[in-house]
Amino acid sequence: MKLDLPRETALKILYEVNKSGAYSNIALNKNLEDVKLSNIDKAFITELVYGTLKWQLSIDYIIEKFSSVKIKKLSPWILNILRLGVYQLLYMTKIPESAACNESVNLAKRYGHSASSRYVNAVLRNITRSKDKIEYPDRNKDLSAYLSIRYSHPEWMVKNWLNRFGESFTEELLKCNNENAPLTVRVNTLKTSTEELRDQLEKEGFEPQPAKYVENALIINKPSSITKMRAFEQGLFQVQDESSMIVAQVLNPKPKDLVIDVCSAPGGKATHIAELMQNTGQVIARDVHEHKIKLIEEAAIRLGIGIIKAEVFDAQKEDLKLINKADCVLVDAPCSGLGIIRRKPDIKWTRKEKDLDEIVKLQERILDTSSKYVKPGGVLLYSTCTVEPKENEEMVKKFLQDNRDFELEDISEVLPKDLKKDTAKAGYIQLYPNIDGIDGFFISKMRKRS
Template identity: 70%
Template sequence: MNMRAKVDKPRETALKILYDINEKGAYSNISLNKYLNNPELESIDRAFITDIVYGTLKWKYTIDYLIEKFSSIKIKKLSPWILNILRMGIYQLNYTDRIPVSAACNESVKLAVKYGHTASSKYVNAVLRNIARSKDNLPYPDRSKDTAYYLSIRYSHPVWMVKDWLDRFGEEFTEGLLKSNNDVAPFTVRVNDLKISKQELLDILEKDGFEVENGKYLDEALIISNPSAVQKMEAFAKGYFQVQDESSILVGKVLDPKPGETILDVCSAPGGKSTHIAQIMKNRGTVISRDIHEHKIKLIEQAKERLGLEIIKTEVYDAAVTDNKLEGKIDRVLVDAPCTGFGIIRRKPDIKWTRNLEDKAEIVALQEKILSTASKYVKNGGVLVYSTCTIEPEENEKAVEKFIGENKDFYLEDIANLLPDTLRKESCGRGYIQLYPNIDGIDGFFIARMRRRSK
């Protein structure tokens, strides 16, 4: 092979993004957006890069296990560039159907020549060819000897997480959850009915070549099965829709705001729920959208302008600090709390590798503080909604039970009539719902609704 052979640009871009994430601790979505902004890239290249980055991150645990099995060199001894080239190559070989073995191997070898030397390119070639030959008979651990370890390798999740879920959910549910975390999440959008009807948007998207179907549960949701770079979609730029999963749309439904009310969203960036609330209110009243980070407030501002929602007032504010001037003044308060994010692993696979058990305790303490602080703003007879994008009881029903136990002027309120019939669970009568990707086919979310007693 020509040692100066030209490397494939999309694969090299994917490599740089993975290096950023795995070696420098960059957030996957931020690093991806930074590199995908390159005007030289075609939309087909962007889709390919996104698939390789998220796919390699998703399967990293299993891929590293296979490297250890098939490599004569320990992972710790490999240069980060060569390790990430190998990871990408194994992802292409084992987890995609449309890339020929020769392309996956040859393009990885070319990258190894550029980012390593002749010996490293030969090493990469040998490991990938060995794995390709064993593709139908990979040496997974013995399930009967250690179920947690087998599941963790088979579905690429950390062992501590698998053990935790096995204890809580049992084997069958856990395996279904792990499997669904590796699925590609649907690209769901919420129609902005203040600007356009659902049918009109459907017609425009289909005319533009998009394959569109109705959401699973909600009238205002559409699923686009072949999305391109969303910022480049004309219907997006005109504010005809907002990208938002159905689980997240349900939060606004459970809050059930009315036109003319004053609503406070204490952790509102990037603005999906705030803009939905303003939309439900028909752009009449006030939505105060707060976030602790200035740069995230800009995202809400952009969404608000694009969607034409004048009633949203953005503020940089720490949700854990009491704002005395708002005490007892707000009709409805939403606490979409920071959380471990274990309900959205299929969207953000790096959550599996960046979270640990210590994080959870820290996050639970912060959630408790934010919920307690936010509750002070609710008027007598007003509504408080607490939501997270996780499936951990300590962050969800246990957090709400603790809050109710310590705040006797709040009670949980039946939410069954606020949800679609097909989603009503027994817990809805008790005031909350837990959604799971493997059971409900939408993001893992928790939503609880409480009311302050009228004095």
């Protein structure tokens, strides 16, 4: 029996993510390096993995409706085979129902036994026959349960957002989190221009278009094998969302500055900062993990940047030799990541409500320690990729209460011209995917009094 290779590959990736705790993007990239896979196969695998992870809660709810066996009693392999099958049946309109069912049964024969394959066949055939009759929680009786199942988000997350944002905004945010995020790249202005890169990408068969806010950025439609592109290998661009690019723009470093990026890996912001500095001065880029330092170094070499000094260093620890030395310090803090769910859907299932308090404590320690490196008159920029106030506005407010030598600075003049935020003059902005069309980010700029 010959198995469908793309579906089997997707199954293995889901197993790594759900059973071994692997990050979806890393597991996906590792498995897609297989040269036997065509670009069409790679795109199909990506859709299967991210789609199944994205809709996992809804899919499990449906499986429970049609299964005689509780999900908790299923082997991880059989459960993920069912999830893949349901995703194809209910969320992929171009996949024939027979193919979704038959290939799932074949996988169950390989990764289970004869009874497993019969069970998978029975569940999927039942769903196929009754998919238009599936009942969801009553919206009017239990709004949070309805939204949780309808949009496949943990109910604790839905409840938090309903309390904070209200029904309409929350539903739009949930809906947006399930959309596919565009692939955005930052033009490496040390080597090329936006126009030149657009022309080269078109010659390579891609469909670039202007980004939403950032001038030196492009959205690439129908991307495939980015790292194999000639323009990528030549260091003409860096993959990065616009929200992340705006961080360096707000920091606004100058040539010859000393900049410290205390939580730098994989180096997108550090390399952007170096470009804005015209590759003069120094950027100290740090991370607590040695293997991530290599990512920063590789990115700097590919982009032709020579001013980045990548170091293994725990941002919670104080480096006495840098006290009051830096023109700019960037604290792109570890966070819950709830602003980038559309890009990393497994965040919904790996992040727990109780995690937030520990994350906040870590952020406080890093921000307090890093602020000591800022010289009088220098800049401290705090950013996260989340939409949680306790990690964002409340964090900055508490820091300023405890550190009277810092004050917020108007950032309205350094934001992209089409990005309007009422809070910019107060020194911070909160970005939302459903409002701004880019990743959910918080950016706050503080200056140390002279």
